[in-house]
Amino acid sequence: MDIQGMDDAFERVAKKQKTTYAKTNEVIEKLLENIKQAEQLAGSSPATGEILGGLQAKVNELGPQGQIAGAQKELAGALSKYGKLLDKSFTTDVSRACRNIFKSCQEEDLRQDLLNEVIAQHLFREGHFELGESFLQEADITIPDNMRQPFLEMYQILEQIRQHNLEPALEWARAHGPALRARHRSDFEFRLHQLHFVHLLHAQGRAPALLYARAHFGPFASTHMADIQRLMGCMLWVGKLPASPYADLLAESHWDAIAAEFRRECCCELGQSLESPLKVTISAGAQALPTLLKWATLLAENKLDLNVGKHLPVEIEMGRELQFHSIFACPVSREQSTAENPPMLLPCGHVLCKISIQKLAKGNSRAFKCPYCPQEATVGQCKQVHL
Amino acid sequence: MDVANASPDGSMVDAPPSIIPAAKKPPNLSAALQVEQQLMRLPFEGFKKQVRVNNRVVEKEMNAVVAGVAEASSKSLSQDEAVRQLRGLVSRLQGLKRKLDEGNALEQSQAQRCRARIEHLSLNLGDKDSQRRWETARVDRILVDYMLRNSYYDTAVKYAEATRIQELVDVDVFRDAKRVIDALRRGDCSEALAWCAENRKALKKSKSKLEFQLRLQEFIELVRGEKMVEAIKYARKYLAPWGQSHMKELQQAMATLAFKKDTDCPSYRVLFDCGQWDRLIDEFKRENYKLNCMTPDSLLSIHLRAGLSALKTPFCYEEGCSKEDPLSQASFRALAEGLPFSKQTHSKLVCSITHDVMDADNPPLVLPNGCLYSRRAMEAMAEKHHGEITCPKTGFKCDFSDLSKAYIS
Numbered sequence: 096m097d098i099q100g101m102d103d104a105f106e107r108v109a110k111k112q113k114t115t116y117a118k119t120n121e122v123i124e125k126l127l128e129n130i131k132q133a134e135q136l137a138g139s140s141p142a143t144g145e146i147l148g149g150l151q152a153k154v155n156e157l158g159p160q161g162q163i164a165g166a167q168k169e170l171a172g173a174l175s176k177y178g179k180l181l182d183k184s185f186t187t188d189v190s191r192a193c194r195n196i197f198k199s200c201q202e203e204d205l206r207q208d209l210l211n212e213v214i215a216q217h218l219f220r221e222g223h224f225e226l227g228e229s230f231l232q233e234a235d236i237t238i239p240d241n242m243r244q245p246f247l248e249m250y251q252i253l254e255q256i257r258q259h260n261l262e263p264a265l266e267w268a269r270a271h272g273p274a275l276r277a278r279h280r281s282d283f284e285f286r287l288h289q290l291h292f293v294h295l296l297h298a299q300g301r302a303p304a305l306l307y308a309r310a311h312f313g314p315f316a317s318t319h320m321a322d323i324q325r326l327m328g329c330m331l332w333v334g335k336l337p338a339s340p341y342a343d344l345l346a347e348s349h350w351d352a353i354a355a356e357f358r359r360e361c362c363c364e365l366g367q368s369l370e371s372p373l374k375v376t377i378s379a380g381a382q383a384l385p386t387l388l389k390w391a392t393l394l395a396e397n398k399l400d401l402n403v404g405k406h407l408p409v410e411i412e413m414g415r416e417l418q419f420h421s422i423f424a425c426p427v428s429r430e431q432s433t434a435e436n437p438p439m440l441l442p443c444g445h446v447l448c449k450i451s452i453q454k455l456a457k458g459n460s461r462a463f464k465c466p467y468c469p470q471e472a473t474v475g476q477c478k479q480v481h482l
Numbered sequence: 483m484d485v486a487n488a489s490p491d492g493s494m495v496d497a498p499p500s501i502i503p504a505a506k507k508p509p510n511l512s513a514a515l516q517v518e519q520q521l522m523r524l525p526f527e528g529f530k531k532q533v534r535v536n537n538r539v540v541e542k543e544m545n546a547v548v549a550g551v552a553e554a555s556s557k558s559l560s561q562d563e564a565v566r567q568l569r570g571l572v573s574r575l576q577g578l579k580r581k582l583d584e585g586n587a588l589e590q591s592q593a594q595r596c597r598a599r600i601e602h603l604s605l606n607l608g609d610k611d612s613q614r615r616w617e618t619a620r621v622d623r624i625l626v627d628y629m630l631r632n633s634y635y636d637t638a639v640k641y642a643e644a645t646r647i648q649e650l651v652d653v654d655v656f657r658d659a660k661r662v663i664d665a666l667r668r669g670d671c672s673e674a675l676a677w678c679a680e681n682r683k684a685l686k687k688s689k690s691k692l693e694f695q696l697r698l699q700e701f702i703e704l705v706r707g708e709k710m711v712e713a714i715k716y717a718r719k720y721l722a723p724w725g726q727s728h729m730k731e732l733q734q735a736m737a738t739l740a741f742k743k744d745t746d747c748p749s750y751r752v753l754f755d756c757g758q759w760d761r762l763i764d765e766f767k768r769e770n771y772k773l774n775c776m777t778p779d780s781l782l783s784i785h786l787r788a789g790l791s792a793l794k795t796p797f798c799y800e801e802g803c804s805k806e807d808p809l810s811q812a813s814f815r816a817l818a819e820g821l822p823f824s825k826q827t828h829s830k831l832v833c834s835i836t837h838d839v840m841d842a843d844n845p846p847l848v849l850p851n852g853c854l855y856s857r858r859a860m861e862a863m864a865e866k867h868h869g870e871i872t873c874p875k876t877g878f879k880c881d882f883s884d885l886s887k888a889y890i891s
Contacts, residue, residue: 098600098604098607105593105597108596119582123575124579126547127575127579130547130575131572133568138561146564147554150555150568151555154551163540167537174530181519185517186519189517189520190778197822205786205787209816210817212813217621223641225644226641229640230629234632368808368810375806377621377782382789384517386513404822406824406825407791407823419806420797421854423831423890424828426829445891446888467891480852482831482854
């Protein structure tokens with residue numbers, strides 16, 4: 096099933112809708128005309144019986160009900176076809192399949208208070224401040240101020256960056272300078288100064304730019320000398336910067352980049368993730384659902400009972416952006432490593448779980464062959480790996 | 483080389499776009515779209531309902547007019563009477579024409595909603611930018627759906643407006659439901675009963691008990707108010723017809739006549755419990771979702787449960803869990819409580835320095851102390867510090883040449 100097919104099927108419905116309307120309208124018009132005519136005749140002639148009989152004959156000839164029913168039937172046919180297409184293309188009962196999978200571990204639906212909390216946080220951190228306040232009020236909940244205020248500031252600064260005003264961002268960087276340096280992120284600070292310098296030079300000319308450079312580039316001499324030299328080179332091209340070898344410094348993309356970087360640094364300072372955790376979880380859910388649903392249908396078709404224990408029954412392929420942890424699954428036992436059963440590096444470079452190695456060595460210190468290459472190893476030669 | 487593509491000076495110019503497109507398979511609905519049943523079905527059901535309502539109006543009026551003509555011609559009417567009769571028919575037909583136009587406008591707007599959703603689906607199959615738009619809109623849609631289900635109407639409407647997804651969410655369906663729910667909250671069944679009457683056929687088909695439960699509640703309210711005679715009359719009229727299928731509940735309810743509202747007997751006290759109204763609201767919501775082809779659980783709950791279990795690993799609960807992992811947060815951990823862990827039968831390595839996934843292009847390297855990092859991270863570190871490697875976890879120092887390869891399959 097493809098979207099084009101769905102689109103076509105729906106356009107057929109839309110066309111039938113139009114023709115049905117047109118047909119119905121036409122029939123009504125005709126009938127109306129006939130009756131109006133009869134009314135006029137009846138007003139001027141006393142032969143009522145004859146006139147009404149004539150009208151009856153005309154109505155019989157027109158057969159308005161049959162004509163309309165025919166058009167309606169065609170529309171109904173197109174509608175039912177499209178409905179069947181929808182049934183075929185989409186999983187009819189996502190909810191039930193989902194419940195079946197999770198019923199053995201979670202009887203109740205997710206807790207509403209927790210859901211409200213994560214939604215409120217999501218709204219504020221995504222910059223929907225008015226909606227956030229409205230939601231807090233309607234859901235009758237509160238969230239700590241530190242989940243609101245800092246984001247409000249962040250979005251104000253981002254808005255200023257969008258308007259090519261770096262002052263608030265620079266001030267923020269000054270206030271958080273020590274923390275940025277502690278995280279080895281002084282590069283961000285320098286990029287801000289660089290962008291501001293170029294902006295000044297382009298907009299206000301040499302003198303203010305030079306003053307700015309003197310005031311702020313000093314601390315970065317040891318780390319960004321090459322950049323600073325290049326920026327000084329710009330001074331020679333004032334007024335014709337776009338045609339200079341330094342034109343790249345004026346690119347609009349620098350503003351987007353600095354906004355993105357500011358966002359990252361700011362979230363980091365706030366101890367928050369860069370992406371909304373709610374959005375991340377929903378993405379993960381959207382990636383996991385097709386597999387889970389397929390599996391649920393398969394079991395239902397075979398009339399097998401679903402009994403999900405501690406682990407999901409299937410492995411779910413997730414996008415890279417959703418992998419946050421290193422996971423080691425032993426290629427021999429297919430089990431996940433644990434603190435008691437850590438991954439071990441063989442001298443040949445292959446990695447197996449400790450228990451698998453002990454089994455291969457049959458518990459003694461004799462050499463065993465690596466399952467993946469001809470090289471031999473002893474338990475003593477294997478070294479624990481920390482992921 | 484195709485000579486036609488070479489410019490006079492011999493250099494190649496960009497090949498012009500081929501006139502005949504390569505035979506391309508139409509893009510299939512990706513698996514991710516299969517869960518979007520509600521998105522597509524709901525406006526379509528609305529459309530169908532509108533068509534049904536309009537058809538019925540036309541049919542009824544048309545029959546009446548035709549019958550009117552037949553009646554007039556069968557009787558021998560005086561001139562005045564005939565004119566009056568015909569004039570009546572004319573105005574009736576004119577009324578029908580007006581209704582037809584109104585109905586047509588409603589049908590068209592419903593059709594537009596259906597069309598907007600098909601268009602929206604195609605975003606998912608587009609380029610990276612449209613994919614991103616699709617994902618953002620998905621979060622918004624899911625949240626609006628959740629708010630509507632939980633009666634946060636104002637925020638839901640504002641949200642849909644602010645994110646311009648009005649055509650992708652179904653505020654109207656919930657607005658109708660709100661009327662019924664508000665009435666039930668006030669302890670008034672009339673709206674709900676009217677709703678049941680409106681949808682009698684569909685409710686009967688799905689063997690819904692809602693109407694019976696509503697009637698039962700009205701009966702209980704009469705008993706609560708000590709209006710015993712009225713209660714008995716009510717029961718005769720509205721409860722008796724359900725006798726065949728719900729005898730047990732009916733008998734239990736009738737017994738409340740003897741027990742009155744302050745009874746201690748647990749099986750009757752529960753009938754007087756005010757929580758019954760909340761249960762009625764829940765039951766109504768369930769029936770309403772079913773009738774409109776909506777999922778009984780909110781889309782948010784469905785996505786979160788699947789997503790949380792897919793993300794859940796024992797490592798999420800370790801110290802130093804990445805902030806980017808939703809399960810590093812207390813509220814998400816609480817939501818994930820009781821949900822199964824993800825199943826992992828294949829190793830996936832994420833470099834703890836660069837957070838890149840390690841694979842054949844960026845293979846893992848092991849330090850002599852057993853710590854494992856991606857080659858890209860190690861090379862970058864070696865380049866910066868003249869070949870010296872410092873383990874960020876332990877502070878252990880060694881040379882780049884001391885690193886060994888690890889093969890993890």
